[in-house]
Amino acid sequence: MLPFNRPYATGNEITYIGQAIAERKLSGDGRFTMACHGLLEQLLGSGRALLTTSCTDALEAAAILCDIQPGDEVIVPSFTFVSSANAFALRGAQLRFADSLASHPNLDHHSVEALVTPRTRAIVAVHYAGVACEMDPLRDIATRHGLMIVEDAAQAIGASYRGRPLGTLGDLAAFSFHETKNVISGEGGSLHVNRPDLFARAEVIREKGTNRSAFFRGEIDKYGWIDIGSSFLPSELVAAYLLAQLEAIEDIQARRVAVSRRYDARLGALGAGCGVQMPFLPDYASENGHMYYMVLPDADARARLLAHMTRNDILATFHYQALHRSRYFHAQHDGRALPQADRYTECLVRLPLYADMTADETDWVADRVETFLHTML
Numbered sequence: 001m002l003p004f005n006r007p008y009a010t011g012n013e014i015t016y017i018g019q020a021i022a023e024r025k026l027s028g029d030g031r032f033t034m035a036c037h038g039l040l041e042q043l044l045g046s047g048r049a050l051l052t053t054s055c056t057d058a059l060e061a062a063a064i065l066c067d068i069q070p071g072d073e074v075i076v077p078s079f080t081f082v083s084s085a086n087a088f089a090l091r092g093a094q095l096r097f098a099d100s101l102a103s104h105p106n107l108d109h110h111s112v113e114a115l116v117t118p119r120t121r122a123i124v125a126v127h128y129a130g131v132a133c134e135m136d137p138l139r140d141i142a143t144r145h146g147l148m149i150v151e152d153a154a155q156a157i158g159a160s161y162r163g164r165p166l167g168t169l170g171d172l173a174a175f176s177f178h179e180t181k182n183v184i185s186g187e188g189g190s191l192h193v194n195r196p197d198l199f200a201r202a203e204v205i206r207e208k209g210t211n212r213s214a215f216f217r218g219e220i221d222k223y224g225w226i227d228i229g230s231s232f233l234p235s236e237l238v239a240a241y242l243l244a245q246l247e248a249i250e251d252i253q254a255r256r257v258a259v260s261r262r263y264d265a266r267l268g269a270l271g272a273g274c275g276v277q278m279p280f281l282p283d284y285a286s287e288n289g290h291m292y293y294m295v296l297p298d299a300d301a302r303a304r305l306l307a308h309m310t311r312n313d314i315l316a317t318f319h320y321q322a323l324h325r326s327r328y329f330h331a332q333h334d335g336r337a338l339p340q341a342d343r344y345t346e347c348l349v350r351l352p353l354y355a356d357m358t359a360d361e362t363d364w365v366a367d368r369v370e371t372f373l374h375t376m377l
């Protein structure tokens with residue numbers, strides 16, 4: 001069976017993990033964590049990085065930094081991973097789900113302003129497939145209504161919006177280093193803080209609500225409980241793995257983009273000719289090779305394509321189940337139809353894509369998809 005994902009390793013991961021063990025410093029914020037912060041800050045060009053144990057944790061820290069109180073409203077796309085919404089639900093927020101664009105699973109920025117009420121506190125911009133949301137109109141809405149923007153940049157490392165790195169456009173951003181993402185550490189994430197006035201509190205929230213980080217820098221002579229927080233920092237073993245990946249990010253991205261372009265050369269025009277919605281890169285976005293997806297004309301066609309791929313020993317998969325219809329949330333949803341979120345839930349397929357996928361493997365998948373598409377002509 002050809003896997004959907006295969007975690008990539010550069011070879012240096014084990015060397016760095018070995019060094020962390022030999023140096024006998026395994027808890028967080030040692031030299032490997034600091035090196036990762038440095039590389040992330042260099043890659044993004046502005047803002048401050050704080051490693052977390054997951055993107056979910058980074059989003060939970062962001063929700064605390066947004067000062068979300070029970071009853072506050074947060075605008076989130078419905079077609080996203082649970083954590084984009086759950087992090088705010090944990091703080092008692094009422095979620096207002098936005099629909100996706102017809103052209104792309106990203107949230108429809110045109111629909112956002114109508115969702116703003118006096119209780120709205122934040123907009124969560126999820127860059128699906130590493131493709132930027134249309135950020136300037138979102139920033140304009142946020143400025144006029146005094147809202148925070150949190151970027152869920154879980155899939156978006158190394159991609160940009162109008163030449164600006166994703167992760168630097170919100171007040172806060174969250175990256176994921178889960179093994180299914182481009183740059184990985186098994187489980188892992190980082191909180192990117194773009195507002196200097198939020199950084200000190202971010203450090204405290206990440207260290208169980210204490211000012212331990214300032215203590216270790218020698219800025220204060222003892223540390224204590226000064227705020228709410230949690231244990232969001234990863235161990236040096238995780239940071240050591242991640243450092244090897246961040247050092248190789250250009251190579252990793254180039255490999256993934258090459259696979260994605262190879263799929264596109266084989267399938268782009270054919271799919272479009274069969275009424276399949278193929279990946280779309282708006283002129284304001286750059287790609288990072290995170291994902292190759294196809295949106296079939298209906299749920300039945302999707303089921304047939306998934307079955308066809310399984311029969312051919314290839315693991316292709318669907319993606320999110322729209323959150324406004326989820327078992328946890330549907331009774332709280334305000335009842336608005338979100339037809340695009342429903343359509344992506346029912347019709348989207350993702351093809352295998354990983355950094356060391358060979359041209360032969362890519363062609364093998366493309367051949368099978370091509371056979372299927374010919375039955376749709």
Ligand SMILES: *Cc1c(COP(=O)(O)O)cnc(C)c1O
Pocket residue numbers: 053054055056057080081083084126152154155175176177178187188189
């Ligand atoms: C993967 C992902 C997350 C969660 O990341 P974790 O590191 O597993 O917590 C959140 N949002 C989006 C859009 C994701 O793709």
